[in-house]
Amino acid sequence: MNILTVNTGNEKLDEAYKRMQIHICTYDKVDEFMNYFRTITKDKKEDELLKWLLKVLFWEFKYGRVDKKHDFDLLLEKVGTAKKEQLEKWLKDNLEKVENV
Template sequence: MNILTVDTGNKKLDEAYKRMQVHICTYDKVDEFMNYFNSITKDAKEDELLKWLLKVLFWEFKYGRTNQKHDFDILLERVSSDDKAKLEKWLKEKLEKVSDKNV
């Protein structure tokens, strides 16, 4: 599964991306991921890990998704404005239900 863009031009940052991606894809819930991450990083310098995590997040939010559109976004561009409103309402309701279950 490729959830993060791994082509920054920086070998160390690309490696951090790949490692983060493996860890994130392994777990379904954020608490599970956090527990695992905390367990494997006890011996590492926390400030160093935080630095690399922030680099990955910055790159992903700044550059990672700019060229890629989600299938749902493409669909919304191609349907009528009435259908678009219905689809957006449906998606919002579904996401709220899922969010409520994960809390």
């Protein structure tokens, strides 16, 4: 799964992105990830890890998703017109159900 863009032009920051992506994809819940992160900070300088984490977050929020399409949009581009209309209707109907809950 590729959730983070890794092309900052900074070799160390790109490496931090790759590592963060591996760790995040390993866990399903934020609490599990936080517990893991706390265990690795015992061996490293916590300030150093926090600095790199903040750099990754800053870069991702500032630049990471500008030209990216959502996976659903990519799927709609690949299917035929009839299937596209069916998927768009399905998405709209399900979003309305969630909003009404």
